[in-house]
Amino acid sequence: MGWNGGAGGNGGGALGGERILIALGGNAMTAPDGSATPDAQAAAIEAAMAPVAELVAAGARVALTHGNGPQVGNLLIKNQLAAGVVPPVPLDWCGAQTQATVGVMIMNALERALAARGAARPVATVVTRTLVDASDPGFAGPAKPIGRYFPEAEARRAMAHGEVWRPFGERGWRRVVASPEPLEILDAGAAAVLLDAGHVVVAAGGGGAPVARVDGTLRGVEAVVDKDLAAQLLARRLDATTLVIATDVENAMTGYGTPQARPLHRTTVAELGELAAAGHFAGGSMGPKVEAVRRFVAAGGRRAAIASLARLGDAAHGRAGTVVESRPRGCAPPSPRRHPG
Numbered sequence: 001m002g003w004n005g006g007a008g009g010n011g012g013g014a015l016g017g018e019r020i021l022i023a024l025g026g027n028a029m030t031a032p033d034g035s036a037t038p039d040a041q042a043a044a045i046e047a048a049m050a051p052v053a054e055l056v057a058a059g060a061r062v063a064l065t066h067g068n069g070p071q072v073g074n075l076l077i078k079n080q081l082a083a084g085v086v087p088p089v090p091l092d093w094c095g096a097q098t099q100a101t102v103g104v105m106i107m108n109a110l111e112r113a114l115a116a117r118g119a120a121r122p123v124a125t126v127v128t129r130t131l132v133d134a135s136d137p138g139f140a141g142p143a144k145p146i147g148r149y150f151p152e153a154e155a156r157r158a159m160a161h162g163e164v165w166r167p168f169g170e171r172g173w174r175r176v177v178a179s180p181e182p183l184e185i186l187d188a189g190a191a192a193v194l195l196d197a198g199h200v201v202v203a204a205g206g207g208g209a210p211v212a213r214v215d216g217t218l219r220g221v222e223a224v225v226d227k228d229l230a231a232q233l234l235a236r237r238l239d240a241t242t243l244v245i246a247t248d249v250e251n252a253m254t255g256y257g258t259p260q261a262r263p264l265h266r267t268t269v270a271e272l273g274e275l276a277a278a279g280h281f282a283g284g285s286m287g288p289k290v291e292a293v294r295r296f297v298a299a300g301g302r303r304a305a306i307a308s309l310a311r312l313g314d315a316a317h318g319r320a321g322t323v324v325e326s327r328p329r330g331c332a333p334p335s336p337r338r339h340p341g
Contacts, residue, residue: 012204018060018162018241018316019060019063019195019239019240020055020063020241020243020316021063021065021231021242021243022052022055022063022064022067022244023222023227023228023244023245023246023308024246025248026067026248028044028048028067028305029048029066030044031043032045034070036074040104041070041071041104041105042109045105045106047307048203050311051312052064052118053113053114053117053119054313055312055313055316056114057090057119060091060316061198062200062201063202063234063235063240064106064200065201065205065227065231066102066202066205066206067122067202067205068227069206071101072094072098072224073147073149075089076094076146076148076175077147077148080158091146091222091224092209092220092222093253095206095207095209095224095225096341098205098255099127099205099209100125100126100127101153103202105154106123107125110123110200111123112317121169121200122244123200123202124199124202124203125203126187126194126201126202126203127209128185128188128205128209128234129185129186129210129211130182130186130204130210130230130233130335131182131184132211132212132225133181133194133215134182134213136180136210138178138179140179142176142178144176144177144284145166145174145284146174146175146176148174149172149173149174150165150171150174151173167182178222178224179223179224180225181209181229182207182208182225182230182233184233185208186208187203190291191204191234191237192237192239195238204227204230204234206225206227207229207230208225210223216220225339226288228245229288229295231245231292232292232295232296233266235296235301241301241302241303242302242304242305242316243292243293243296244305244307244321245289245292245307246307246308246309246312247289247309248309250307250311251306251307252264252289252306253286254275256281256286263322264322266318267323268296268324269298269324272290272293272294275290275293276290276291285335286306289306290306290322292304293314293322293324294324297326301326302326303323304323304324305321305324306322308320
């Protein structure tokens with residue numbers, strides 16, 4: 001089904017069945033001011049699905065993943081407020097619940113956007129588990145902040161129940177948890193079957209519900225998996241040719257926060273590694289995104305980009321954002337990579 005471009009800088013040209021994995025950042029899930037009310041989330045997702053629908057209408061086979069920080073934060077507040085009435089649920093449960101909730105909102109919004117373009121496709125969500133190592137060093141030193149800021153007294157009450165909290169200056173205290181390295185997207189096989197059958201697939205939301213092998217069986221763990229690092233694993237498992245990490249900035253920056261700050265446009269796997277080693281990308285924000293696109297292309301992916309959601313189509317074509325490719329332009333693409341089921 002052809003597509004001749006459109007407003008908003010989303011590029012043009014049919015994509016001829018290319019497989020594209022799109023990782024949606026938090027800006028696609030909440031209002032511009034960060035509000036995560038149900039209405040704000042629904043409106044943000046509705047807007048985010050317009051450029052996604054344009055890619056699908058252009059002929060791409062699209063899979064989606066997404067962040068879930070605000071949604072998990074809301075569940076954690078409910079845990080705290082209702083702890084005396086119903087038992088709090090663990091983090092892997094929170095991850096699974098938010099995958100399903102956001103997935104349904106994406107399905108509804110994307111189906112509407114596709115129908116409006118005369119490009120109806122079935123859309124499906126796979127609630128996905130991500131394997132981590134039970135002995136990952138992240139469990140020994142939790143450092144990933146989650147949820148809202150609280151006064152010290154409330155933080156210490158939560159600490160009495162085994163949670164780890166740390167002070168963050170004048171803003172207050174936040175809970176910190178492990179963020180272990182994702183090893184495998186366990187349910188990617190189901191997503192691959194759906195993608196092969198012509199569905200647009202939503203999977204590994206929020207990095208997937210974290211599980212580890214304990215005594216030979218899978219068990220949920222108290223952790224948060226970085227969704228960008230999980231996205232590159234999912235993209236590889238789905239034989240995606242392109243990975244686009246859609247965020248709220250136009251490019252990754254070198255020298256961010258300094259007078260020497262510059263946008264990074266076209267780059268290489270080697271250069272990204274050198275810049276990361278030199279400390280150009282913050283560990284809690286741009287760092288995982290840069291590492292995700294670097295890993296994807298280093299493992300055989302054709303193209304990866306970090307770009308704003310508004311430039312999603314151009315980024316998929318390698319014309320916007322921070323772009324890294326596996327070969328010079330004009331060369332033949334690599335053979336599709338296949339993975340065991």
